[in-house]
Amino acid sequence: MQPNPLREGLDQERVPEPSCLVIFGASGDLTQRKLVPGLYSLAHDGLLPSGQTIIGFARAEMTDEQFRDSMKKACDEHARTRPVDDAIWENFARGLFYVQGEFADAAAYDRLKAKLDEFDSSRGTGGRRLYYLAVPPDFFSTIAETLGAKGMVNDPEGSGPYTRVIVEKPFGHDLASARELNRVAVSTFRERQVFRIDHYLGKETVQNLLVLRFANGIFEPFWNRQYIDHVQLTVAESIGVEKRGGYFDSAGIARDIIQNHMLQLVSLVAMEPPVAFEADAVRDEKVKVLRALRPLSPGDAVRGQYAEGSVLGEPAVAYRAEEKVKPESKTETYAALKIFIDNWRWADVPFYLRAGKRLPKRVTDISIHFRPAPYPLFSQQGMKIHHNVLAIRIQPDEGISLKFDSKLPGPTVRTAPVTMEFRYATSFGAEPPEAYERLLLETMQGDATLFARRDEIETAWAWLDPLLEAWKRDEAPLHLHPAGTWGPDAADELIERDGRKWRRP
Amino acid sequence: MNEADKKVDLPSIERQLAELWRAEKQEGERAVTRAALWNVVAHTGSSEAHAHATDVLSRASAKVPQRTIVVQADPHGGDDIESWISANCHLIGGGRQVCSEEVVIKASGARVDHVPPLVSALLLPDMPVAVWWLGDLPDQHDYVELLLDPADRLIVDSSHFKDAADLELVSRIGEQTTTAPADLNWTRLDEWRAATAGLFDPHGMRARLQSIRRLRVISGGDASFGATAEALLYVAWMRAQAETEIAFEFVRQGDEPGIGAVEIHFDESTATIHQERGRGVVVARADGVETSVDCITRSLARETEDLIVRLLKRPEADRVYLKSLKIARGLAA
Numbered sequence: 001m002q003p004n005p006l007r008e009g010l011d012q013e014r015v016p017e018p019s020c021l022v023i024f025g026a027s028g029d030l031t032q033r034k035l036v037p038g039l040y041s042l043a044h045d046g047l048l049p050s051g052q053t054i055i056g057f058a059r060a061e062m063t064d065e066q067f068r069d070s071m072k073k074a075c076d077e078h079a080r081t082r083p084v085d086d087a088i089w090e091n092f093a094r095g096l097f098y099v100q101g102e103f104a105d106a107a108a109y110d111r112l113k114a115k116l117d118e119f120d121s122s123r124g125t126g127g128r129r130l131y132y133l134a135v136p137p138d139f140f141s142t143i144a145e146t147l148g149a150k151g152m153v154n155d156p157e158g159s160g161p162y163t164r165v166i167v168e169k170p171f172g173h174d175l176a177s178a179r180e181l182n183r184v185a186v187s188t189f190r191e192r193q194v195f196r197i198d199h200y201l202g203k204e205t206v207q208n209l210l211v212l213r214f215a216n217g218i219f220e221p222f223w224n225r226q227y228i229d230h231v232q233l234t235v236a237e238s239i240g241v242e243k244r245g246g247y248f249d250s251a252g253i254a255r256d257i258i259q260n261h262m263l264q265l266v267s268l269v270a271m272e273p274p275v276a277f278e279a280d281a282v283r284d285e286k287v288k289v290l291r292a293l294r295p296l297s298p299g300d301a302v303r304g305q306y307a308e309g310s311v312l313g314e315p316a317v318a319y320r321a322e323e324k325v326k327p328e329s330k331t332e333t334y335a336a337l338k339i340f341i342d343n344w345r346w347a348d349v350p351f352y353l354r355a356g357k358r359l360p361k362r363v364t365d366i367s368i369h370f371r372p373a374p375y376p377l378f379s380q381q382g383m384k385i386h387h388n389v390l391a392i393r394i395q396p397d398e399g400i401s402l403k404f405d406s407k408l409p410g411p412t413v414r415t416a417p418v419t420m421e422f423r424y425a426t427s428f429g430a431e432p433p434e435a436y437e438r439l440l441l442e443t444m445q446g447d448a449t450l451f452a453r454r455d456e457i458e459t460a461w462a463w464l465d466p467l468l469e470a471w472k473r474d475e476a477p478l479h480l481h482p483a484g485t486w487g488p489d490a491a492d493e494l495i496e497r498d499g500r501k502w503r504r505p
Numbered sequence: 506m507n508e509a510d511k512k513v514d515l516p517s518i519e520r521q522l523a524e525l526w527r528a529e530k531q532e533g534e535r536a537v538t539r540a541a542l543w544n545v546v547a548h549t550g551s552s553e554a555h556a557h558a559t560d561v562l563s564r565a566s567a568k569v570p571q572r573t574i575v576v577q578a579d580p581h582g583g584d585d586i587e588s589w590i591s592a593n594c595h596l597i598g599g600g601r602q603v604c605s606e607e608v609v610i611k612a613s614g615a616r617v618d619h620v621p622p623l624v625s626a627l628l629l630p631d632m633p634v635a636v637w638w639l640g641d642l643p644d645q646h647d648y649v650e651l652l653l654d655p656a657d658r659l660i661v662d663s664s665h666f667k668d669a670a671d672l673e674l675v676s677r678i679g680e681q682t683t684t685a686p687a688d689l690n691w692t693r694l695d696e697w698r699a700a701t702a703g704l705f706d707p708h709g710m711r712a713r714l715q716s717i718r719r720l721r722v723i724s725g726g727d728a729s730f731g732a733t734a735e736a737l738l739y740v741a742w743m744r745a746q747a748e749t750e751i752a753f754e755f756v757r758q759g760d761e762p763g764i765g766a767v768e769i770h771f772d773e774s775t776a777t778i779h780q781e782r783g784r785g786v787v788v789a790r791a792d793g794v795e796t797s798v799d800c801i802t803r804s805l806a807r808e809t810e811d812l813i814v815r816l817l818k819r820p821e822a823d824r825v826y827l828k829s830l831k832i833a834r835g836l837a838a
Contacts, residue, residue: 004711005746006702009825010695015706046699049706050800087784091801124707426540426603427570 011046016444018051019128019162020116024103024143025135026056026067030168034199035134036071036096037079038436043092044081045433047441051124053095057112059102067098080434095123103139109150116152127154127161130443134168137177141184148188156190166195166443169260171452173251174468175461182454191454195443200261201450202435202442204424205398209268209366210277212392212400219390220273222370224345229371229387230498231351233265234505236359238311240483241333245324252331254303254468257355263290263460264452265394266351269366270341279448283456290459294340296467302479302490303471304334306358309483316358316483330478332471333357336491338498352495354502358483364394365505378413386417389503398432399423510589510609518627521590522606538603540570543817544634546624547575548652554639557809559609562637565810566605567595569817572629573607576620582613586620621651633657635817636684642671653684660816662689662809663734664762669837672734676834685822686830690735692812696805697739697764700778700787703800704769710791717743719770720753726762730837733757735764741833742825763807780804 007013021039023031042048056067072093075084097115101108119125131147133140144165147153154163167185172178185194200206213219222228235257241248248256267286274281308318319325319333334356340348370388378385389403400422405415424432442450470476479488486502495502513521526539545565547558555577562573573593587610594604608627612620628634635658642661643649653659661675679686705711720740726732733755740753759765766779769791776791782804789800805811 002711004702004705005714005748006698006705006743008746009823010699010702012699012702015703018707044803046703046802050703051707085785085803087781087786087801088803091799124709126708421538423538426538427542 014441014445015047015049016441017128018049018053018123018125019130019444020053020055020119020125021130021132021440021444022055022057022112022116023132023134024057024139025133026098027058027060027062028134030134031056032070032074033078034434034436035132035440037075037077037082038434038440040071040075040079040084040089040092041081041434042437042441044079044085044088048092050091051095053097053119053123053125055112055115056096056098057101057108058098059100061100062098064096064098068093068096071096080431080437103135104142104146106146106150109146109152113150113152129154129161129163130166131164132166137170137172137181140167140181144184144188153188153193156193162193162446163189164193164195164443164446165189166197168197170251170255171196171260171457172461173255175458175465178457178461182458186454192448194454195439195448196452196457197439198260198264198452199435199439200264200394201452202437202439203394203398204432204438205392205394206265206268207450208400209265209392210282214273223368225347225349227370228349229369230349230500231269232365232367232369232503233262233269233351233353234363234365234502235262235355236361236363236486236505237357238359238362240306240316240319240358241322241325243323245322248333249325249329249331252468252471253333253335253355253357254464254471258335258337258353259460259464260452262353262355263463264456265366266339266341266353267456269368270346270351272345277449279451280453282449283453287453287456287459288343289341290456290463292341292343292346293463294342295463296337296339298467298470298476300338300494301467301476302334302336302488302494303332303476304336304356304479304481304488304491305329305331306333306356306483307480309358309481309485311358311360311484318483319358330471330474332478334359334479334481334487334491336487336494338494350498352500352502354487354491356487359486360484362396363505365391365503366394367391367503367505369500369503378415385415391503391505393505397423397425399426510591512587512589515586515588515623518588518590518608522608525590525592525606526604539605540603541572541605541629541632542569543571544628544632545571545573545637545813545817546628546634546652546656547573547637547639549575549577549639550579551640552577555609555611558637558639559607561810561813563593563607565813565817566593566607567603568810568814570603570605571817572605572627572632574624574627575607575609576624577609577611578617578620579613580617584614584616586610586612586616586623618648621648621654624652625655628655633820635660635687637661637813640665641667642674650682653678653682656684658816658822659684659686660689660813661686663738664690664693664731666731666734668730669834672830672834672837676830679827679830685827687816687823688738688826688830689809689812689816691738691823691826691829692815693735693763693807694739694742695815696780696787696802697767697778698742700789700800700802701743701767701769703802704776704778704789704791706800713771714747715749716771717747717749717751717769718772720751721756721768721770722753722764723756723758723766723768724762724764725757725759728757732762734833737833737836738829739764739767741829741831741836744832745825745828 154160267289270289271285336354368390401419406418408414479490481488549555589609594602634656636656637660675686722736724736769776778789787802
């Protein structure tokens with residue numbers, strides 16, 4: 001079908017065909033905080049097609065009306081475009097339905113299928129199906145297999161309407177479990193039907209990394225080992241584990257943040273230009289970076305855990321005193337790594353990564369530290385020559401800044417570092433769409449560029465597994481640090497022994 | 506916040522602007538960021554239009570930071586030219602202010618001819634230039650050409666056009682110069698275009714795009730050319746995008762300017778699009794097809810500054826508008 005010519009040039013140029021989106025785990029937190037509010041905001045901005053249908057599937061007893069009421073409250077609280085506009089909501093809510101059932105209850109899938117079939121004609125969804133698995137990974141195989149057994153998955157090789165499945169992280173907890181999840185997925189779906197969400201990839205600034213690198217001529221010539229001294233990535237959270245103590249204690253920060261979000265950022269910073277801005281072209285280049293990661297040396301990793309302290313002026317309990325966390329837990333809440341990408345572009349350029357909970361503030365930041373000028377022309381005057389730093393702030397206060405030295409006004413040659421800054425909020429004003437909005441829209445469009453592919457996931461696990469095993473065997477010390485500080489001293493030593501320092505983000 | 510205007514000598518405008526920033530940095534307790542994505546030159550012919558443009562662009566600069574140059578030109582007055590500068594500052598949270606500059610030039614008599622080179626000298630380098638022409642386009646084409654020479658965009662409002670000649674002139678500028686025209690009235694159509702497009706999203710309806718027999722566009726306002734320009738652009742757009750000749754009829758109803766409803770007639774059925782002002786939406790309905798369609802599109806803000814902001818947020822020339830303008834010109838002739 002040709003695109004609708006009347007959409008040409010509109011802000012809503014890319015509106016997908018109407019489909020049925022089934023959310024498994026519809027009574028959960030993700031549905032209420034992100035998914036339905038995100039879908040509502042898309043409808044508010046005119047980016048959803050008329051006839052778009054959303055079916056919540058969960059164990060809780062609920063009528064369609066009760067589901068709509070609870071989703072309206074969720075949208076009022078969490079939607080980017082809140083408060084809810086009554087007229088838009090009324091139309092959006094007409095496409096909201098609920099099916100009650102256990103994930104293993106075959107009869108519930110029959111009820112679901114009957115509804116889907118009905119909507120295909122009454123709401124024009126034409127057999128197009130999206131299954132969003134907002135459930136723990138344990139349920140993944142049950143749901144996928146039952147959908148397959150009930151004939152609710154179309155083969156993408158056929159000429160029929162599409163079926164896609166959207167999977168939330170964690171994509172396994174090690175290489176073996178990731179492989180098993182992927183095996184289950186491809187026993188029911190083809191790889192190109194599987195959309196693995198890493199919400200970092202839906203963030204505007206993360207996408208802007210590609211634009212910064214590949215839409216501008218000035219950066220790429222310097223983006224290599226000849227000009228770059230090192231790269232730093234920081235993913236800091238000021239919050240602790242909150243209600244996720246049980247999950248987090250079995251995972252740790254390396255599984256929760258580094259294996260997915262941080263390695264995605266590393267691959268976007270380090271990848272070669274793709275031949276096209278298309279799903280497989282981009283992901284081919286990303287996975288090449290992951291394959292080139294040098295095996296981690298034990299001395300290049302530091303694990304830490306927050307002790308009692310204070311964050312943003314509020315007292316914070318120690319990790320081991322958090323709800324659902326074992327009092328003797330050795331799970332890392334902080335990790336710092338020095339990694340290398342063994343390829344022509346990045347040989348011997350260290351990438352320093354650090355991620356942690358209960359750090360002084362919430363910030364995600366990438367900084368590219370350039371080599372100093374080749375000849376210290378001004379050092380005779382006793383002046384310190386600083387590295388140029390290109391800093392990309394992913395969140396909050398998204399933007400890009402470039403630090404360089406400038407002459408201080410006056411009769412003598414004295415220099416001082418200054419920054420040129422670009423801030424999204426300053427230049428563009430409008431609040432960018434939530435990452436989930438973008439990703440939901442992309443799944444409806446069938447564009448997998450912003451989703452992780454099977455080989456990316458497995459390559460990342462294969463690289464990280466030896467470190468996780470070593471930590472499990474307690475082969476490295478666990479460094480405690482007070483909550484509200486930038487991590488243990490060992491993390492500072494990791495970078496300072498190379499004559500460098502963590503950048504204060 | 507709009508800092509008080511400061512009268513300055515013409516040769517020292519840039520120096521005085523730099524001074525303004527130095528003073529802001531020294532005196533302001535809050536961090537001040539200077540930003541600009543556009544140079545916007547508003548050209549007015551009266552003090553009322555000048556006040557309107559100043560007010561609109563001051564508010565628009567909160568959403569699209571810009572160097573604003575507001576010109577008031579009166580070729581019939583005594584020979585004189587004066588200028589003022591000020592800063593438009595807006596809080597963006599975190600205690601930070603974003604500021605951009607505003608320059609006002611008032612010229613009359615023979616000194617009006619000095620305006621285009623002065624404006625050209627005051628433009629920020631590397632930023633695109635939009636010239637917003639308030640009111641009817643003048644007959645003095647040399648002056649317009651000089652003013653438009655550095656412009657990437659000419660913003661007009663066809664709801665103020667006197668006759669089809671204005672449409673003709675704008676269309677010619679689009680064809681013969683590197684300045685892309687843009688029309689606030691076209692931007693008013695956004696919600697109507699979105700609602701109409703939504704109607705034709707389903708497969709069953711898409712195929713019917715070629716079988717539209719007639720459009721009936723109901724709009725309000727007086728009987729002037731400008732009052733029907735929005736309806737004219739709508740019909741031109743439908744013809745351009747459907748790539749087919751479609752008969753049309755304009756109906757004048759009510760005093761509220763702008764389109765109020767559209768009927769799309771097929772052989773055996775009719776689709777309707779109408780605005781529900783109370784609910785703030787545009788509703789599109791099509792019956793008589795396999796799947797009944799009911800699209801709700803949020804009505805967009807129609808204040809002038811919102812229209813300007815929407816135009817400035819589109820960095821490229823609007824190809825669909827240019828296509829439609831050409832057809833509208835033919836329909837109006």
